[in-house]
Amino acid sequence: MPSVPDAIATYRDNHIYYGPAKAANAGGVAVSALEMSQNSERLSWSFETVDNRLHDIMDSIFEMSEAADKKYDLKQDYQAGANIAGFEKVAEAMMAQGLV
């Protein structure tokens, strides 16, 4: 569960870097999606293969959040960065698919 808004404001006031839940705990659903990939190709990957993919995904989640943070000059607000990075992809896909 994420921190309540008051808690997040407190982190900001005290210059504590905050990694939001949706970014920091995305490893679970990421490997769930890798389980779907393995199911559809009827293969089981090794522990190392899955763990390495997970590591790459988590690095990329932080990099995407950081890139959004820089693009919109958010001053290391990784929560806003994560929201924006997640939103941009969904928004582009929704726009492309018309009013549905």
Place this chain on the structure above:
Amino acid sequence: MSNAKSYIESVKDTIQRRDPNQTEFQEAVFTVLDTLEPVLDAHPEYVKANLLARLVEPERAIQFRVPWQSDDGQFHVNRGFRVQFNSAIGPYKGGLRLHPSVNLDVVKFLGFEQILKNSLTGLPIGGAKGGSDFDPKGKSDSEVMRFCQSFMTELQRHIGPDLDVPAGDIGVGGREIGFLFGAYKRLNGYQNGVLTGKGLTFGGSLARTEATGFGLLYYTHAMLKALGDTLTNKKIKISGAGNVATYAIQKATEYGATVITCSDFDGYVYDPNGIDYQVVKQIKEVERGRIKEYAQRLRRRNIMKALFGILIQIMILHYRARPKMKSVRIRRN
């Protein structure tokens, strides 16, 4: 007020007017919308297309009756939910939660968060969430099985490997996924991509158990690296002692950090020399015990109990509501 700002406020007003009692959902959505203003400033076409009004409205919210029989022969009825929030980038994906606190508000809150979380993974999965107000605590295996079979008898008409792929969450672990999968298979035939978190003998993935805890530390490591720092010699306080915390402690220890606290609803432990994740794993995973047993176990190795646990260097897990904990502080002599 900028155009983007006033548009965001109008979307919030609509949510508040339509669902004034969905306070968890409102808090989650408002927190996100407030951070999107610069994106809308850069993309006026999103405002024109009324994109946010579509984003905050689930594509589908299913509520259903889940009748089941307890071992003493009594009939019970729980409420089941599946909120299929957004399928713009892939099939709906999100966990099932079994906990008395589950209601439409909570499921919508979690489903909305799931859209952005799943998008962040870079993988093609949309956002969803589901569950029931059934409490698995104190129920027999047979009762849990009957509940899961009844739950899936309805849920199966709404899910599929390319449509909606539920997973576990609070109260839904390997045992429940097994029962749910068996019930789905009996009705629809073997399609192993319909649920994730499966056992390793029927389509589960290696490293799924470790994934959230390991991932948490990979993320923390990446953040520290960007700030020109490392995990080595950091002192970490973790709240939690379940699956995520256990593997977070393991990975943190491998990175050379020291995890000095962890906790469950019954108390917390403070070990300045570093929590031993193998002891935590033994207590929580094998014996299904409480974390306070850690203090009892290590006292035999000359650790004393005192009153307070302190120090937060990196905060890893947060709970919205902090349960009142009995303080259990341990200290080596």
